[in-house]
Amino acid sequence: METFLLTAYVLMWPVLVALVLFVITRAFLREWAQSRREGRPII
Amino acid sequence: MPETELIQFSGIAIVLLLVAFYGGTFVVSLLIGKKEENADGYMTAGNKVGFGISAASMTATWIWAASMYASATSGYTYGISGPIHYGLWGALMILFIYPFGRRIRAVAPRAHTLAEVMYARHGRSSQLMLAGSNVVGSLISLMSNLIAGGVLISLLSPFNFIQSVFAIAGGVLLYTLWSGFRASVLTDFVQVLGMLGVVAVLLPIIFFAAGFPAAFESGAGNLTAQQSNFFSSDAFLNQGAPYIAAVLAYAIGNQTIAQRLFAVREDLIKPTFITATIGYGAMVIGVGMLGVLALYLDVDLLNGDPNNLIPQMAALFLPIGLLAIFVLMIIGALSSTADSDLAALSSIAMADFYGQTVGKENAKPKTMLLIGRITMVVATAVSVAFASMGLSILDLLVFVGALWGALVFPVIASFYWDKVTNKAFTVAVIAAVAVFLPVRFSWISMDGLVGPIFDIISVVGIGVVLGLMAFGFFGLRVGKIVGVAAALISAPFSIGFLHDYATLSGSLVTYAVSTAVCYLMSARSTDSFDFALIRQRVGDFDETEDLDDELARFDEIDPDPLAGGR
Numbered sequence: 001m002e003t004f005l006l007t008a009y010v011l012m013w014p015v016l017v018a019l020v021l022f023v024i025t026r027a028f029l030r031e032w033a034q035s036r037r038e039g040r041p042i043i
Numbered sequence: 044m045p046e047t048e049l050i051q052f053s054g055i056a057i058v059l060l061l062v063a064f065y066g067g068t069f070v071v072s073l074l075i076g077k078k079e080e081n082a083d084g085y086m087t088a089g090n091k092v093g094f095g096i097s098a099a100s101m102t103a104t105w106i107w108a109a110s111m112y113a114s115a116t117s118g119y120t121y122g123i124s125g126p127i128h129y130g131l132w133g134a135l136m137i138l139f140i141y142p143f144g145r146r147i148r149a150v151a152p153r154a155h156t157l158a159e160v161m162y163a164r165h166g167r168s169s170q171l172m173l174a175g176s177n178v179v180g181s182l183i184s185l186m187s188n189l190i191a192g193g194v195l196i197s198l199l200s201p202f203n204f205i206q207s208v209f210a211i212a213g214g215v216l217l218y219t220l221w222s223g224f225r226a227s228v229l230t231d232f233v234q235v236l237g238m239l240g241v242v243a244v245l246l247p248i249i250f251f252a253a254g255f256p257a258a259f260e261s262g263a264g265n266l267t268a269q270q271s272n273f274f275s276s277d278a279f280l281n282q283g284a285p286y287i288a289a290v291l292a293y294a295i296g297n298q299t300i301a302q303r304l305f306a307v308r309e310d311l312i313k314p315t316f317i318t319a320t321i322g323y324g325a326m327v328i329g330v331g332m333l334g335v336l337a338l339y340l341d342v343d344l345l346n347g348d349p350n351n352l353i354p355q356m357a358a359l360f361l362p363i364g365l366l367a368i369f370v371l372m373i374i375g376a377l378s379s380t381a382d383s384d385l386a387a388l389s390s391i392a393m394a395d396f397y398g399q400t401v402g403k404e405n406a407k408p409k410t411m412l413l414i415g416r417i418t419m420v421v422a423t424a425v426s427v428a429f430a431s432m433g434l435s436i437l438d439l440l441v442f443v444g445a446l447w448g449a450l451v452f453p454v455i456a457s458f459y460w461d462k463v464t465n466k467a468f469t470v471a472v473i474a475a476v477a478v479f480l481p482v483r484f485s486w487i488s489m490d491g492l493v494g495p496i497f498d499i500i501s502v503v504g505i506g507v508v509l510g511l512m513a514f515g516f517f518g519l520r521v522g523k524i525v526g527v528a529a530a531l532i533s534a535p536f537s538i539g540f541l542h543d544y545a546t547l548s549g550s551l552v553t554y555a556v557s558t559a560v561c562y563l564m565s566a567r568s569t570d571s572f573d574f575a576l577i578r579q580r581v582g583d584f585d586e587t588e589d590l591d592d593e594l595a596r597f598d599e600i601d602p603d604p605l606a607g608g609r
Contacts, residue, residue, distance in 0.1 A: 007256040009123070010336070011247060013329030018243040020102070020322040021236070027095030028232060043075055043088050043096060043225050 052367070057200040064371055065214030068378070071233055072218040072226035082408040082585035085223035085415055086155040086390040087306045092228060094315055097307040100231035100383075101319035102326070104299050105137055106238065107184065107380035108191030108373060110323075111330040115356075116349040118334025121278035122270025126331025128283035132290055134324030140294035141316035142515035144304040146458050148312065150574050153582040155394040157301045157454065162399050163580035164457050164572065165465035172472055173454065174395040176446045177298040181384040181391075183440055184299075185426040188377040188384075191350075193430060195373055198354060205431050211378070212427045219382040220419055224302060227379075227386040234375040239322065241372040242329050245357075245365060252360040253336055262339030270338065280544060288508060288550035289444060295454050296447030298387035299380075333357075388422045389415035398584055408585035441483065448553040449475035453561045455511060460565065461572040467564035475557035482542075483549030494542035497552060499534075501541050504551030506530030507558045 035042040052060070083089070092100075110133065117125035151160045158177060162170035189208050196207035219226050254261075269277040294300055307315050333356045342359075345351040357369045393415045398406045453468040481487045482497060489497065510526020517525075542548050 003256050003259045006123070006259045010250060010255070010332045013325050013332060014243045014246045016321065016325035017239050017329055020318060020325060021239040021243060023318060024095055024099045024102075024232075024239075024322070025236065027093070028099065029095075031093040031095050041075060043092055043229055 052200050052363075052370075054201045056367070057196060057202065060367060060371060061196075061210055061214060061374075064374055064378075065217060068214075068230045068233065069218040071230050072222055075225055075229055076222050080222060080225075080412055082393065082406075082411040082415075083153075083155070083583045084225060084585075085412055086386075086393060087302060088225045088228060090153060090305060091308040092306045093308060094311045094318075096228055096232050097303060097311060097315040098318040098322070099235040100228040101137060101300070101303050101315060102322035103231035103235040103238065103376075103379035104227075104303065104383040105133070105319065105323045105380075106235075106326055106376050108188050108195075108377040110327045111353060111373065111376060112191065112350050114327045114331030115334035115337075115352045117278075117282055118331045119338050119344075119349060119352055120334075121275060121282055122266055122272070122338060123335055124273050124275045124278045125270075125282065125334060126328045128278050128286065130324050130326075130328035130331055132283060132286040133327060134320045135287075136290045136294045137300065137316055137323060138320040139290055139512050139515060140300060140304070141312055143455055143458065144312050144316070145309075147301075147304065148309050150458055151577050151581045152309065153578075154305055155302070155390050155398075156298055156305075157295070158298075158391065159394045159399060159581055160577060161454065161457065161468075162395070163577045165463075165468055168469045169453075169457075169465055170395060170399065172446070172469065173296075173450060174391050176296055176443055176450065177391055178388060179443050180296055180447070181298060181387045182422060182426060182429075183443065185381055185384040185388075185422060186430050188381040189426055189430040192374060192377050194350060195354060195370065198351070199370065208427055208430050211374070211381070212423050215378050215381045215385065216419060216423050219385050220416055223389055223415060223419075224306065224386040227382040228303075228306065230382065231379045234379040235322075237375050238372050238379075239326060241368055242326050245361065245369055245372075246329055246332065248365065249333065249356060249360045250336065253340060253356075255336065255339075258336075258339050262341065265339055265341045280547070284544075285546045285550060288504070288547060288554070289448070291451045291455075291508065291511060292444060292447040292550070295451050296443070298391060299383040302383075302387055302390055385419045385422060389418045392418040394584070403580070403582060403584060406584045411584055445476055445479040445483065445549065445553055446472070448550055449479070449557040451511070451554065452507065452558040456561060456565070458574075461574070462568045462570060463561065463565045463572075464568050464570055467561050467568065470564060471557045471561035474560045475553045478556045479549050479553040482552050483545055485545050489542045495538055497548060498538040498541045500555045501548050501551035502530050502534045502537050503559070504553070504555035505533045505537070507554045508551070 032042050077084075081089075110130075114126045114129040117129040119125070121128065147154075147157070147160065151163070154160045156174065156177070158170045158174035161173050189212055192211035193204045193208035196202055196210065197204045200207075202210070218230055263271065269275045303315075304312065330353065333353055337352055337356055342352075342355065345355055353373070354370075357366055361369060393411045397411055397414050449472045453463065453471050457463045457468065478500075487493065506526040506529045509529040510522045513525035514522025541551075
């Protein structure tokens with residue numbers, strides 16, 4: 001049980017990182033597509 | 044555990060890696076480069092950056108080399124809770140500034156630096172205190188990242204430390220110089236993709252390659268009772284608590300956070316900062332787990348230096364191709380912070396030292412841009428020089444941290460309370476630093492009644508820290524209740540022994556003294572400042588805009604600052 005908990009404790013962080021990466025990338029792609037539609041620079 | 048002989052990349056391989064990385068980021072910066080950069084855009088990118096880029100930039104900026112190295116060292120030293128006591132509180136530095144950030148943007152929507160707003164609110168002395176501390180902090184950060192990069196490359200290649208420092212410095216300057224903050228932010232996005240992607244993939248690979256989860260059982264005997272305890276008091280008192288005390292100080296004192304606060308589209312402040320908090324925390328704690336794994340494996344540190352821990356673990360368990368990618372991840376982390384520091388320094392020089400000196404109406408945008416670029420070059424040169432000399436910056440870092448701690452209450456109060464005066468602000472900061480120094484460096488004996496007296500002051504500091512955090516999210520009434528309750532609850536556990544922890548005591552007395560002095564002097568004031576004046580005094584320096592930029596401008600929000608709930 002302790003091994004399982006420690007494993008979950010260590011591996012939960014890369015999973016959370018992957019989730020944040022997904023959120024940020026999706027938002028960036030939407031902003032980039034919108035800026036292209038509007039004909040303006042993304043930043 | 045056998046001693047590690049670190050893999051050495053050939054000179055050609057390292058050069059190709061660095062050219063690929065910095066060349067790539069330079070190309071990205073060229074994509075957004077303009078022949079005639081706008082001075083305000085150079086500093087805050089037009090105040091309407093979207094969520095994706097802002098969140099990525101905030102995450103990348105806050106993750107510097109020290110974040111990862113210190114988190115891993117914390118894991119190796121304090122065991123399983125070590126990375127939490129570094130990464131969690133560091134992440135909260137981002138989170139706890141955002142409620143104040145909304146008020147700051149409402150009061151000064153077109154500001155470039157916090158110091159600029161302090162000039163409009165109070166005057167020169169307040170501005171220079173904040174700007175000066177920002178400059179020193181950014182220079183230290185820049186130097187630290189160059190040193191970290193220099194050590195890493197010299198460890199893994201035939202190049203020496205100074206050559207490596209020059210390579211990193213040159214690479215960062217190359218892509219940041221022309222477009223300033225805009226280049227910094229966009230390249231942050233590319234860099235954070237790499238950083239987060241690498242951690243998400245390589246950490247599990249190292250975990251399984253190192254023989255986990257079985258090694259949790261075989262290596263359990265390598266941990267002390269404190270190290271295997273998730274609720275380790277050792278880890279909390281030596282790592283977590285001092286860091287909690289520093290949460291608001293670093294958030295207020297760091298121009299890289301404030302710059303992103305002013306850059307992001309105003310209605311996106313909350314999601315940006317929450318996402319950056321989670322991203323930073325997950326990444327840094329995740330990398331910190333390498334220290335915990337090393338502890339279970341009984342890894343001997345190369346040369347006894349904890350800064351070698353991360354390269355060691357990566358070199359032990361990753362094939363050379365993945366190791367190269369891991370190295371790029373660290374270079375990305377330190378470069379993203381270094382370019383943010385350059386952008387921060389240039390904005391302070393442009394807005395605070397030039398813009399406010401000649402006045403908004405007289406400021407010449409082209410001169411401003413030139414000053415910004417020269418600042419970047421000079422800052423890089425100074426940082427390279429100090430990094431090459433191998434000077435100890437720890438004492439300077441401690442002093443700047445204290446100054447930031449002394450600034451927290453006066454700065455925050457200045458945005459909400461119309462009675463705070465320039466004199467109260469200045470005297471409070473000076474008094475707080477004057478009390479901090481003897482406590483932090485143990486210049487005075489804590490024998491007899493002296494220790495408990497400082498403990499009582501520290502208890503007030505605990506109330507101030509937690510009260511301010513609660514005020515930001517829930518308003519004045521809740522802030523006061525939490526502050527008083529925190530002080531009363533912590534008193535029996537703190538009085539009589541807290542003075543044994545000089546770092547923690549130093550931070551807490553700083554908060555207490557600056558708050559008490561600022562409050563008592565301001566309460567007696569008959570002044571009543573009109574906050575609307577700030578919006579008039581702080582604005583764009585460069586009125587030339589693209590029509591497309593103007594079409595995309597949004598209205599500002601104006602929240603009631605003292606109401607509950609955010």
